[in-house]
Amino acid sequence: MAPNPAHTALWPAPHASEAVAATVHVPGSKSVTNRALVLASLASEPGWLRRPLRSRDTLLMAGALREMGVGIEETVSSSSSGAGSPDGTGEAWRVLPAGLRGPATVDVGNAGTVMRFLPPVAALADGPVRFDGDPRSYERPLHGVIDALRVLGARIDDDGRGALPLTVHGGGALDGGTVEIDASSSSQFVSALLLSAPRFNQGVEVRHIGSTLPSVPHIRMTVDMLRAVGAQVDTPESGGEPNVWRVTPGALLGRDLTIEPDLSNAQPFLAAALVTGGRVLIPDWPARTTQPGDRLREIFTEMGGSCELADYGLVFTGSGAIHGIDVDLGDVGELTPGIAAVAALADSPSTLRGVAHLRLHETDRLAALTKEINELGGDVTETADGLHIRPRRLHGGIFHTYDDHRMATAGAIIGLAVEGVQIENVATTAKTLPDFPELWTGMLGV
Structure with missing residues (x-):
């Protein structure tokens, strides 16, 4: 070729x-856009994302969620909420949550947010969801998410690689509970579990047991965005134990969010x-x-x-x-x-x-x-x-x-x-x- x-x-x-x-x-921010897409897809009511980033990573995220049954409608409006582009218009995505379903096939490209944030979502789907991506994606660490989901009740086929490609056999729900992970190679392991946790039957308690934790501000971003849609999250910064995050199960609100x-x-x-x-x-x-x-x-x-x-x-x-x-x-x-x-x-x-x-x-x-x-x-x-x-x-x-x-x-x-x-x-x-x-x-x- x-x-x-x-x-x-x-x-x-x-x-x-x-x-x-x-x-x-x-x-707009890729990190905010992709987190917002996940949270809006798991919400109990429709939401808006205004001025989202349209890039390879965010389009892969939107495409993957559509594969699992989420409605994402793209519009361009001249409302003040969407202002900011040179012509005064702003793009907006209307996210319509639906019952997550398989079978589905997800292309993660080489996007860390897609390959790590979506397996927990797929565990909530009704049916199998296969994840694949660029050759480099096979080399990027994913074991923290895979191992944790298995502890929390998910069934995942990865042929023991701890990496892509893999299939998550969604059962329509996930027990959740307490899990220990080593997120030394990526804080996205923590964020991935927290984002879907309100939909787990028992929520989640994530305990990081590694020697280091990179990119802590990205975890704070995840926590702030969860709280903004109604989730209850206990963190080390809010008086909890060091390196422990707890999310209580509950419904998530739809939001009208303008992306920074x-x-x-x-x-x-x-x-x-x-x-x-x-x-x-x-x-x-x-x-x-x-x-x-x-x-x-x-x-x-x-x-x-x-x-x-x-x-x-x-x-x-x-x-x-x-x-x-x-x-x-x-x-x-x-x-x-x-x-x-x-x-x-x-x-x-x-x-x-x-x-x-x-x-x-x-x-x-x-x-x-x-x-x-x-x-x-x-x-x-x-x-x-x-x-x-x-x-x-x-x-x-x-x-x-x-x-x-x-x-x-x-x-x-x-x-x-x-x-x-x-x-x-x-x-x-x-x-x-x-x-x-x-x-x-x-x-x-x-």
């Missing part, structure tokens, strides 16, 4: 000849202001959020920029200098590729720590960043749990992406300052950030 042209094409990363000055409307901009996907645009000494406005940046990307304000300020959060959004301004940083990114690992790209252009070394789990993401992000930056003349060394980056003068070349959207945007950041960088398969950004090339060149006025 011939290779997909999009996977072999080289995209010349635009070089910035002057400071960036732009307003960038960042699409994806703050992690705002990263390359904020980085552009930092790298070029320019100014970027991201409209509608929330004053309060559980999105991990909000920490960019702190990190990029420490690296040489400044920011102002106003009612209309976030204004980030670069100073013309980029400083190295020593930072633990354990809670915000998805930001690592973009931070590494900026650090490669800094005036002093950087150490990025707490992200050993990135070896299990869309690709081995630590190995990929090391290889690609070094092949442009950089000096990056892998550590046990991160990267050490010593800035050097970089040169042009091909920046490979490994079908990883954040590798592609990292390469584009470097290309701002280094002429001749070519991004292989920039189309992979469609996983979470549709039309990235157009947004990027528009920001630069190209």
